[in-house]
Amino acid sequence: MPVQSVTRRFNRYFFRNKTLWCALLGVVLMQITVVYWPEAQALFHTQRLTLQDWCLASAVASSILVIEELRKQVARRLRSHLRL
Numbered sequence: 314m315p316v317q318s319v320t321r322r323f324n325r326y327f328f329r330n331k332t333l334w335c336a337l338l339g340v341v342l343m344q345i346t347v348v349y350w351p352e353a354q355a356l357f358h359t360q361r362l363t364l365q366d367w368c369l370a371s372a373v374a375s376s377i378l379v380i381e382e383l384r385k386q387v388a389r390r391l392r393s394h395l396r397l
Contacts, residue, residue: 347353348362362370 347357348359354360
């Protein structure tokens with residue numbers, strides 16, 4: 314089952330996609346490793362992030378999902394009005 318849809322809204326199947334959740338977990342674990350493991354910090358020239366940094370990064374990243382869901386809702390309403 315595809316993860317994205319151009320017209321459908323966020324639905325219950327999103328939470329059943331094990332591949333998506335495994336990939337997301339892998340990315341988060343790699344990010345934490347690069348940011349907090351001293352050897353990886355030296356290799357990638359990173360430093361520890363504060364809670365405020367993590368909150369900002371999460372807000373920016375999740376805003377893409379929110380904006381896309383709003384775009385789908387507006388597009389659906391426009392299509393329904395054009396049919397009248």
